[in-house]
Amino acid sequence: MYVVKHALKNLLRNKSRNVLLGVIIFVIITAVTVTLTIFSASGIVISETRYDLERMVRVVAMQVIYGEEMLSIEQFQVFAESEYLKGADIKENHTGINGIEAIYYLKHPKDLNDFEIELRNKGLPDNYSVVSEEKSFENVAGHLENLHKLTLTF
Numbered sequence: 001m002y003v004v005k006h007a008l009k010n011l012l013r014n015k016s017r018n019v020l021l022g023v024i025i026f027v028i029i030t031a032v033t034v035t036l037t038i039f040s041a042s043g044i045v046i047s048e049t050r051y052d053l054e055r056m057v058r059v060v061a062m063q064v065i066y067g068e069e070m071l072s073i074e075q076f077q078v079f080a081e082s083e084y085l086k087g088a089d090i091k092e093n094h095t096g097i098n099g100i101e102a103i104y105y106l107k108h109p110k111d112l113n114d115f116e117i118e119l120r121n122k123g124l125p126d127n128y129s130v131v132s133e134e135k136s137f138e139n140v141a142g143h144l145e146n147l148h149k150l151t152l153t154f
Helices: 002-013 015-055 073-079 109-121 133-153
Strands: 056-061 085-092 100-106 128-132
Touching (some): 002 015, 015 056, 015 133, 056 133, 073 100, 100 109
Antiparallel strands (some): 056 100, 056 128
């Protein structure tokens, strides 16, 4: 009881110092809470973005062989009929080598090699490559990853 009684007296004697300490503690707790929230949310967004980009696949021409016929939109649609795919987005555009932009969405990122073998069996020429969009992760989420590291340091 003696300790509690003198602690309360001490609090009343140094009001301004104690209020200032309370404000500082509140600011620190708020900053830590915001930092932990940003750290947690950015980690989730980074992992989901990486997973989504690993599942996105494009068929691109590695080199143009003159005299060889380009792939048609029908061939890209045949490629889309695969057990490894969740879906595909195939459209004609007026840029690029083929004039066709095809993005395939794998069910699982680990199916990339099996999907490429299937495309080769369906007639994908050797001058075409099947590439994952994982490489574009740095462009999409690089700044968020830096923020994630910074909040961990904070």
